[in-house]
Amino acid sequence: MSDKKLIQSRDNIVEAAGRTTQGFGLGRIIGQLYALLFFSPEPMSLDDMAGELKVSKGSVSTNIRELEKWGAVRRVWIKGDRKDYYEAEVEFFRVIKSGILPFISRKLDSSLAAVSESRELINAGDQLKSGDKSLADFYSRRLDLIEKAQKKLSALFKLPLW
Amino acid sequence: MSDKKLIQSRDNIVEAAGRTTQGFGLGRIIGQLYALLFFSPEPMSLDDMAGELKVSKGSVSTNIRELEKWGAVRRVWIKGDRKDYYEAEVEFFRVIKSGILPFISRKLDSSLAAVSESRELINAGDQLKSGDKSLADFYSRRLDLIEKAQKKLSALFKLPLW
DNA sequence: CAATACATTCAGTCCATATTGAACGAATAA
DNA sequence: TTATTCGTTCAATATGGACTGAATGTATTG
The missing domain is CATH 1.10.10.10 (Winged helix-like DNA-binding domain superfamily/Winged helix DNA-binding domain)
Structure with missing residues (x-):
């Protein structure tokens, strides 16, 4: 060779x-x-x-x-x-753990700020017409789903897998 | 509202x-x-x-x-x-599991084809000048590291985490 | 049959951003 | 001191690929 x-x-x-x-x-x-x-x-x-x-x-x-x-x-x-x-x-896995995962984590966190904002926007309003209210409830339940997933995800990221 | x-x-x-x-x-x-x-x-x-x-x-x-x-x-x-x-x-996690992870996995697999190729190129040559031989050995050890990481990674991807 | 109402395709356009390279500053050398 | 030799920055450019919209194909309706 x-x-x-x-x-x-x-x-x-x-x-x-x-x-x-x-x-x-x-x-x-x-x-x-x-x-x-x-x-x-x-x-x-x-x-x-x-x-x-x-x-x-x-x-x-x-x-x-x-x-x-x-x-x-x-x-x-x-x-x-x-x-x-x-x-x-x-050592790849050291790079993944200390470099790549935190990098991804930070990206996700910054997008989740929008979720909190929207949550506040929705919760703030109290005087609702009935039609709007049911839509607000729907949105609220959807936001719940996002937060649930967020918690699972961040728990996963903290898991000592290797 | x-x-x-x-x-x-x-x-x-x-x-x-x-x-x-x-x-x-x-x-x-x-x-x-x-x-x-x-x-x-x-x-x-x-x-x-x-x-x-x-x-x-x-x-x-x-x-x-x-x-x-x-x-x-x-x-x-x-x-x-x-x-x-x-x-x-x-259900976010269903999407991640059945959509996003396989998507990433496929991307990685296709890049790992190059590793096998290089492995073959290096193993194929037997008649080496001594200087080249030590470099070939070095490359070979580096390829070992990649394959080790690959195995860990694919094991991780198959883990039933959720 | 022709006309309509849809989804899909793909060549062309446009945009985000990766990359360049000249200008700059800092540190060292002469 | 001035001249080099580095690394970094950033405005300008190049490029990959996302997006558009007219054309196409297909199914349905009249």
């Missing part, structure tokens, strides 16, 4: 990772970056990564900090070198 | 649902549609929905069938009427 074949097999996964993150609405580069570091025996600098992926340094900077937030990569210091180097956190 | 206030509180949630699905890379209308039906006391036709959301009938048709695939809405027949009517499946 030539070195070229090895690089090719790595690039194959890099590309797939990019497609995957793109498919989940996270952009292509973030997945490619993680895969690149995951298959790098040595830490890489921003310029290294930009060069390998043929993308701008600005993109690498932005995306690598996103990955850092998730705990998917970490910065490593190399003595006598001013550049920032990064390596991948290779 | 006026009827207007009720509609407003519904639209508030419809909008939030649209933002949420958009945030997850699923498009705005699919979330708005589900929320609209979720808060409708009666089944709605395609024209009803297009009218309420001010979007094209084509969009409604496409998105409602996506929701149908997920089991998030179901078609209901109203006698003596040629239109298709839809109502929401209001």
Whole structure:
């Protein structure tokens, strides 16, 4: 096997990772970056990564900090070198637990603010015509369903599964 | 409370649902549609929905069938009427279990095809220069990590959590 | 039969946002 | 000090894919 074949097999996964993150609405580069570091025996600098992926340094900077937030990569210091180097956190489940799940959780929380708002809007009104009242009751029961699901979901997210 | 206030509180949630699905890379209308039906006391036709959301009938048709695939809405027949009517499946967890999780699972599976491919590429080569060999070994160990995570993940997806 | 009333399709348009790259600031080196 | 060498920012651009709406197909009605 030539070195070229090895690089090719790595690039194959890099590309797939990019497609995957793109498919989940996270952009292509973030997945490619993680895969690149995951298959790098040595830490890489921003310029290294930009060069390998043929993308701008600005993109690498932005995306690598996103990955850092998730705990998917970490910065490593190399003595006598001013550049920032990064390596991948290779324990997937640590990334999922400490990075991805909280990320999803936060997104959901922010959308649930609307539910509380609507609940207040509905509860606030007391003087109702009879037709409106039955519709308000219906809405109220629907909101109950959402809150029930919310509780189940957040309990699930807190479960120590791994 | 006026009827207007009720509609407003519904639209508030419809909008939030649209933002949420958009945030997850699923498009705005699919979330708005589900929320609209979720808060409708009666089944709605395609024209009803297009009218309420001010979007094209084509969009409604496409998105409602996506929701149908997920089991998030179901078609209901109203006698003596040629239109298709839809109502929401209001049990969130049923939707998550039978619609959303399999959807995610399929996405992940398709990206894991690349892993097998790379595994084969690496295992196929036997005559290696020594430098290449150690890199090949490194890649091989990384692939092991991915497959380990894959197994944990698919086990998790099959867990009867609710 | 023709006319109507519906849902679906898909080429074209449009929009959200991912990505770029020049400008900037900070830190180090000379 | 000035000149480099980094990383970051953000206005501008590029791109993927969501959305539109006219055309199409199909079933029903008259």
